[in-house]
Amino acid sequence: MKWGIFFCVLIIIGVIILYEWKTIKTYPKKDRITFFILLIIAGALSLFDLPNLPGPVTLLESIFQPFGNFMESL
């Protein structure tokens, strides 16, 4: 866990909320919820050490492994 990155992302998220606050208030509830959920996901992801965390591409690699082996054998 790298606190420096986390706090940087928190500051960026804060700036985004401040910047969008006036316009976001006028949008319907669904838009506001999506906006905040996406920001929460972004904040949560920055807590992890992303380059060393198994992610979507690890999943894709295991799904396409037979094809990958085929490509490497060419």
Next chain:
Amino acid sequence: MDKGRISSIQMGMMMYLTILATAILTVPSITAKYAKKDLWLSPIWASIIGFFTVIIVIQLSKRFPRQSFFQICEHTIGTLATKLLGFLYFTFFLIASGQITRTYAEFIKVFFIKTPVSVIMITMLLLSAFTVIAGIEVIGRVAQLFFPIFVFSVFIIIFLLLPQLEPSNIFPILENGLLPSLKGAIIPQIWFGELFLIVFLLPSLSDSKGMKWGILTVLLILVTFIITNITVLFILNQNTEFYIYPFLSATQLVNLGDFIESIEPIIIAIWILGTFIKITVFYYVTILTTAQWLKLSDYKPIVWPIGILIVEVSFWAVPNLMVNNHIDITVFPFLFPIMQTFIPLFILGMAVIRKKSKSLEI
């Protein structure tokens, strides 16, 4: 969702830059790995996927005019399946945008050794975010502005390289039959498949020439691909596969009367112009996918949050250049055609079957 309108020519220019910006540098080397001296033939096979994708997408939009991709899906495969598909496309475009941004940053890092990768990515995404917020019209006009610069620079470089060309390098043609050139087409077809993105641009077209310009764009991309591949082959011969950026290495050889030389900064500059369009188009499509998938009233509020996600995903999905090159060969040649060609084909098939069964009922 986006009230802006672009012409089909602007759409063609956007797609041309989106596809060629990254392809022109890295693809010749990957193609040469499999096709050896037949690398100039591979784009011809790869372009079949491009024509195929354009025809599928245009047929879809003809059946459901002025409807977004997920609205079309809802009509054909139902609400629940559309929600699932929406999630798949959302993650797919997030990973694709992350990977593109990362590739751009790693290329720039070769010249800006001390600058952190994240700074290069954030500055580019900041610029793209402002363009995305401005809407499709602005992206179209920027593409229209950069297109002539890009094409002119590429062809002036090839023109300057004319004295160095050795046309005899092309022989022997088809030394080991057609198979090597077909193998070499597996990677370039990823780029041709990216024409699927026009499904998100078609509802914003101000005219009905989408089909004509879509096909013309594939042809133009094919011609540029063949010309750059042949130039690289004529200069670097069978060594092409050992360069990471063969076209850049070929450009370094430009030398006209000891006066015009070292013009590789030009290719880096035009590459940045092209990649800016590429990142912007992918960013825009990611945002449009999210907004249409979740049925939001506007896409503007989610531009900044998705921007952070793209940066994070680019580190998550592509930890380093080794992994990037590995997934480029083992994952993307299968993932991209499935998402960009086969799923739209399946939806088109469903639409045709549904229409037939409906007419039978009546």
